[in-house]
Amino acid sequence: MSNILIAGTGPVAVQLAYIFTTEQQNQVDMVGRTKSSKKSKRFYQAYHQHQQQLEVTVQNEQHKALAGQFKIRQLYANYSDLNQNTSKHRYDTLVLACNANAYTSVIQQMPQTVLENLHHIILISPTIGSHMIVQQQLTGINADVEVVSFSTYIGDTRVTNEVTPHQVMTTGVKKHVYIGSTTNKKDSDFMVMMQRLFENVDVCLIALDAPLMAESRNSSLYVHPPLFMNDFSLNVILNGSDVPVYVYKLFPEGPITMNLIHEMRLLWQEITLILEKLNVPSLNLLEFMVKENYPVRKETFSEQEIKNFQKLPAIHQEYLLYVRYSAILIDPFSKPDSNGKYFDFSAVPFKQIYQNDQGMLQMPRMPYEDYYRTTIIRQIGALVGIETPMIDRLLQRYALHISKFVEVHTEFEYSEQFQIKHFEADVYLINNYLKNVSH
Numbered sequence: 257m258s259n260i261l262i263a264g265t266g267p268v269a270v271q272l273a274y275i276f277t278t279e280q281q282n283q284v285d286m287v288g289r290t291k292s293s294k295k296s297k298r299f300y301q302a303y304h305q306h307q308q309q310l311e312v313t314v315q316n317e318q319h320k321a322l323a324g325q326f327k328i329r330q331l332y333a334n335y336s337d338l339n340q341n342t343s344k345h346r347y348d349t350l351v352l353a354c355n356a357n358a359y360t361s362v363i364q365q366m367p368q369t370v371l372e373n374l375h376h377i378i379l380i381s382p383t384i385g386s387h388m389i390v391q392q393q394l395t396g397i398n399a400d401v402e403v404v405s406f407s408t409y410i411g412d413t414r415v416t417n418e419v420t421p422h423q424v425m426t427t428g429v430k431k432h433v434y435i436g437s438t439t440n441k442k443d444s445d446f447m448v449m450m451q452r453l454f455e456n457v458d459v460c461l462i463a464l465d466a467p468l469m470a471e472s473r474n475s476s477l478y479v480h481p482p483l484f485m486n487d488f489s490l491n492v493i494l495n496g497s498d499v500p501v502y503v504y505k506l507f508p509e510g511p512i513t514m515n516l517i518h519e520m521r522l523l524w525q526e527i528t529l530i531l532e533k534l535n536v537p538s539l540n541l542l543e544f545m546v547k548e549n550y551p552v553r554k555e556t557f558s559e560q561e562i563k564n565f566q567k568l569p570a571i572h573q574e575y576l577l578y579v580r581y582s583a584i585l586i587d588p589f590s591k592p593d594s595n596g597k598y599f600d601f602s603a604v605p606f607k608q609i610y611q612n613d614q615g616m617l618q619m620p621r622m623p624y625e626d627y628y629r630t631t632i633i634r635q636i637g638a639l640v641g642i643e644t645p646m647i648d649r650l651l652q653r654y655a656l657h658i659s660k661f662v663e664v665h666t667e668f669e670y671s672e673q674f675q676i677k678h679f680e681a682d683v684y685l686i687n688n689y690l691k692n693v694s695h
């Protein structure tokens with residue numbers, strides 16, 4: 257790794273650029289889309305107004321290895337500008353620091369010469385199957401490219417002031433994330449190099465045998481659709497609410513009901529069947545939640561229940577999932593005040609629809625990105641012969657709420673996110689990929 261191109265200029269891209277520049281031999285460039293996006297243009301202007309200096313700060317002292325002021329070699333305003341420099345700057349690594357639904361479009365915008373010379377492509381926030389889409393897209397251009405999927409982004413990074421998007425803050429870091437490579441070797445030279453690079457900033461990357469293994473180790477794939485694609489949440493996201501309500505609270509303060517938990521288990525089960533068909537070990541959802549996301553007090557569950565979760569009867573699994581969400585309504589490790597009140601951990605508000613710089617109505621990332629991710633998972637299910645009635649119901653419900661809203665509210669201008677899409681281009685690539693691979 258030495259010449260790296262990062263696609264995207266959001267907070268994730270800035271944090272990753274910092275990580276890559278911690279090794280001296282790495283030259284890092286970034287590329288945005290100022291012609292079509294005011295947000296990208298703001299980043300480009302802020303970067304040039306501040307001596308081309310980028311900055312990452314951290315909220316907690318323990319993450320200080322991730323913080324610093326730094327320079328990249330070049331920021332391209334647009335993908336079309338990449339044409340000018342390709343002979344001088346050959347990239348061996350492309351980092352897709354954009355949302356998974358943009359991978360196809362980003363690669364389409366890349367000059368062929370850039371794609372031909374790549375050795376590695378890194379997917380930072382993929383869905384199950386994203387590496388198939390990317391690898392298939394490169395067939396005929398660069399068959400030898402190694403695609404490495406992360407299970408998810410390493411933490412939480414945000415822009416704190418819209419006027420200075422070149423300065424970002426990392427507020428949380430995961431204990432570890434998983435990575436998997438299309439070489440199907442967890443000790444490929446590149447994977448080992450990546451692990452060493454992230455060790456520089458105290459982030460642990462656990463290497464797995466295949467990209468699908470990493471892509472499926474992301475709990476948001478299993479819990480976001482039921483949490484966000486129910487009538488309660490979709491109503492709040494689209495129409496607001498009279499009093500504040502919260503994503504992780506029990507009904508009526510939030511969406512969590514017995515039925516939501518039932519849907520969560522069914523979704524997890526359908527994804528598990530798809531993974532089994534693809535020879536990928538399934539994920540123990542309860543264990544993942546407790547050991548990798550947020551711990552609960554040891555009094556809440558027995559180790560046995562956590563370990564055996566996958567073997568328990570459906571109703572017992574639902575009971576345990578409900579108990580898990582109840583146990584983290586408050587932060588069970590916070591210090592209660594003199595009235596016995598613990599930190600209100602579950603008070604996470606819903607992000608609502610909003611108008612972008614161009615005055616167009618936008619959907620928040622949750623559930624728009626979840627809609628894309630779940631659509632791709634459903635498609636993989638269909639191709640490997642797994643029925644997915646729960647996934648179908650979640651997606652239909654999402655689509656119905658959006659179409660009704662658009663029908664009633666003719667006063668708004670809508671971004672393309674409000675057109676119900678089936679992501680045919682990505683589905684086509686997955687089709688081709690799976691046709692060529694026998695399972």
Ligand SMILES: NC(=O)c1ccc[n+]([C@@H]2O[C@H](COP(=O)([O-])OP(=O)(O)OC[C@H]3O[C@@H](n4cnc5c(N)ncnc54)[C@H](OP(=O)(O)O)[C@@H]3O)[C@@H](O)[C@H]2O)c1
Pocket residue numbers: 263264265266267268269288289293294295296353354355356358361362380381408409411412413414621625
């Ligand atoms: N931030 C976090 O803490 C966090 C945590 C977990 C997961 N993630 C995931 O990581 C990904 C990146 O996150 P982020 O916070 O950096 O988001 P972001 O600010 O939305 O950045 C995404 C970047 O991709 C660009 N992009 C989107 N669609 C594109 C297209 N069709 N063509 C070219 N460029 C396109 C965006 O351009 P514009 O700037 O012009 O929109 C932006 O530069 C997301 O999928 C997010 O869900 C982020």
